[in-house]
Amino acid sequence: MPQHDGSYKKTSRKRSSLKKGESVLPSGFQSRLHDLFSQIEKEFEALYLENVALQEKLDSVTTLHEQKDSSLTYFPGTSLDKSFANSSLPNDGGDAEISTSGQKVGSSGKVKGGIPGQQKVALRLKAQTSRIVSSFKTNAVSCSLVKEFNGHKDGIWDVTAAKLAIPVLGTASADHKAGVWSVDSGRCLLRYQGHTGSVNSIRFHPTRELALTASGDHTAHIWQASVAWEQMIQKGLSSEEEFESSEKEEFDESGDGPIGLATLRTPSSVLSGHTSVVIAADWLPGGEQIITASWDRSANLWDTQTGEKLQSFTGHDQELSFVATHPIQKLVVTTSKDATFRMWDLRSPCHSVSVFQGHTENITSAAFTREEKLVSGSDDRTVKVWDIRNMRAAQVTIRLDSAVNRISLSSNGLIAVPHDDRHVRIFDLSGQRLARLPRSNRQGHRRMVTSSTWGDDPKCNLFTCGFDRVVMGWNVQSTKEKDRDKDEKAGSTVNK
Known part of the structure; x- marks a missing residue:
C-alpha cells in the first residue's frame, strides 16, 4: 500500500471542505493556466x-x-x-x-x-x-434538370429564350458563333457565324424573327433568325454532330448542305461605332431602336431600320459590363466595372440619367421588373433590389458566397442568380432564398455559370449556360404547384 506524507492529508481535508464548483488549484496556478489556454486559443484562431x-x-x-x-x-x-x-x-x-x-x-x-x-x-x-x-428551411421551389443543349466549342456567354414560330433559345459563345435552338427537340436549327470575335450577348426582336448579337470585334449585328422550322425540326442530327460536321462542311445562307443545318454568315445590318469590345446589346420596346454597351465606356443608341447611331451615352468611369431595357417603357440600365449603374430615361427628349451606387465591385448585370423595381448583381457577391423612384439605397440586399454573373427575372418575380462557383440560386424579390439548382448525380454545370434566362414553357422554364459549353434546361416549380400536379395525375389515374 503506498505511503502518503502529511501534505496529502492536508490536501484531502482541503478538498473535502471545498464548495461544489471550486478548484483545488491555488489561484496563482489558475491564473497561469488561464493565460496558457488563452494563448492556445489565440494560436488556434490564427x-x-x-x-x-x-x-x-x-x-x-x-x-x-x-x-x-x-x-x-x-x-x-x-x-x-x-x-x-x-x-x-x-x-x-x-x-x-x-x-x-x-x-x-x-x-x-x-x-x-x-x-x-x-x-x-x-x-x-x-x-x-x-x-x-x-439549410434548415424547406425549399419553396422544386428544381429538376430536363435537358441539355450541346454543341458549342468554347464557353457560352449568354442565353436567351423567345417564342418565334416555335419556342427557341439563342446562345452567344466565345467560339465566335451564335445559335438558335429548338427548346422541344434540343437541336440547333440555325448557326450564325458573321462575327470575327467572341459573341458576348444575344437578344431576339420583340415581334419579328430577328436576332441581335454583340461581339468582341467591336460591332453588333442584326440578322435573320428565321428558318424552315418544320423541315429543320424533322431533319438533322444531334446538336453536337451538327456543330462538328459544320466545322468541316460548307453551307450557304439557305441552309443547303449535307445535314441541313442552316448556317448564316451575312448580317442584315452591322452597327459599327464603338472603339472597343461590345459587351452587350438589347432592343428597346417595339424593336425600332437598339442600345449597345462597350468597353469604350459608352452606350450607343441606334436606329434599327437605318443602322444609324442616334446618340452616345457617356459618364461611366470604367468599362461597361452590361445593358438592359425595360420590358414596356423606354428605360435603359447600363452597368459598369466602376461599381455603379445608370438608368437612362429615353421617354423624353432630354434623356435624363440617374446614378445608382451601393455595390463595391464590378456590376455584372441588371434587370427591370414590370413594376418600378430593378435588380442588380455584382462581383461583390451581392444581389440588390432597388426602387427606381428612390435610388438612395437598395430595398433588399442578398449576400452570397460567390460572385454573381448575368441574372434574370421571371414574369412572377423569381430571380435566377448564376455564380462563379458553378451554382445557380433562386430568390424572390423580398430576398428570400427559394432553391438552389441541383448539382448532384452528375447534374449541373461543371464550370462557372455565366448567364440565365426564363422561358414560358412550364415543363422547361429556366435555362442556364456556362464555360462548360453547355446550356441546361430546368423545370422550376413551386412545391404547391408540384403537389397539385401530383394530385391531378393521381385523380386522373383513379378515374381511368
Whole structure:
C-alpha cells in the first residue's frame, strides 16, 4: 500500500471542505493556466484564419487550372483557343489578362481585385452562417434538370429564350458563333457565324424573327433568325454532330448542305461605332431602336431600320459590363466595372440619367421588373433590389458566397442568380432564398455559370449556360404547384 506524507492529508481535508464548483488549484496556478489556454486559443484562431486563407488561394488556383485545361475563353474580347490566335480582336490593354497570382477571373472579363484577408474571412463566415440557417428551411421551389443543349466549342456567354414560330433559345459563345435552338427537340436549327470575335450577348426582336448579337470585334449585328422550322425540326442530327460536321462542311445562307443545318454568315445590318469590345446589346420596346454597351465606356443608341447611331451615352468611369431595357417603357440600365449603374430615361427628349451606387465591385448585370423595381448583381457577391423612384439605397440586399454573373427575372418575380462557383440560386424579390439548382448525380454545370434566362414553357422554364459549353434546361416549380400536379395525375389515374 503506498505511503502518503502529511501534505496529502492536508490536501484531502482541503478538498473535502471545498464548495461544489471550486478548484483545488491555488489561484496563482489558475491564473497561469488561464493565460496558457488563452494563448492556445489565440494560436488556434490564427491557424484557423490561415487555413481559411490558404483554402481561398487553393480554390482560386484550382479554378484557374481548370479554366486553362478546358481551353475556354474567359474574356469577351479575346480567345485562348489557338485556332483563334489570328483573331483581329485587340487585347484591350491590361484588362483582358488571366491572373497568375491566384486571383479569380469573373465573367466580366476583368481580374477581380483581392479582398483584404480579415474582410474576406468575415464575408466567408457570414455567408457560411447564412447557408447553415437556410439549410434548415424547406425549399419553396422544386428544381429538376430536363435537358441539355450541346454543341458549342468554347464557353457560352449568354442565353436567351423567345417564342418565334416555335419556342427557341439563342446562345452567344466565345467560339465566335451564335445559335438558335429548338427548346422541344434540343437541336440547333440555325448557326450564325458573321462575327470575327467572341459573341458576348444575344437578344431576339420583340415581334419579328430577328436576332441581335454583340461581339468582341467591336460591332453588333442584326440578322435573320428565321428558318424552315418544320423541315429543320424533322431533319438533322444531334446538336453536337451538327456543330462538328459544320466545322468541316460548307453551307450557304439557305441552309443547303449535307445535314441541313442552316448556317448564316451575312448580317442584315452591322452597327459599327464603338472603339472597343461590345459587351452587350438589347432592343428597346417595339424593336425600332437598339442600345449597345462597350468597353469604350459608352452606350450607343441606334436606329434599327437605318443602322444609324442616334446618340452616345457617356459618364461611366470604367468599362461597361452590361445593358438592359425595360420590358414596356423606354428605360435603359447600363452597368459598369466602376461599381455603379445608370438608368437612362429615353421617354423624353432630354434623356435624363440617374446614378445608382451601393455595390463595391464590378456590376455584372441588371434587370427591370414590370413594376418600378430593378435588380442588380455584382462581383461583390451581392444581389440588390432597388426602387427606381428612390435610388438612395437598395430595398433588399442578398449576400452570397460567390460572385454573381448575368441574372434574370421571371414574369412572377423569381430571380435566377448564376455564380462563379458553378451554382445557380433562386430568390424572390423580398430576398428570400427559394432553391438552389441541383448539382448532384452528375447534374449541373461543371464550370462557372455565366448567364440565365426564363422561358414560358412550364415543363422547361429556366435555362442556364456556362464555360462548360453547355446550356441546361430546368423545370422550376413551386412545391404547391408540384403537389397539385401530383394530385391531378393521381385523380386522373383513379378515374381511368
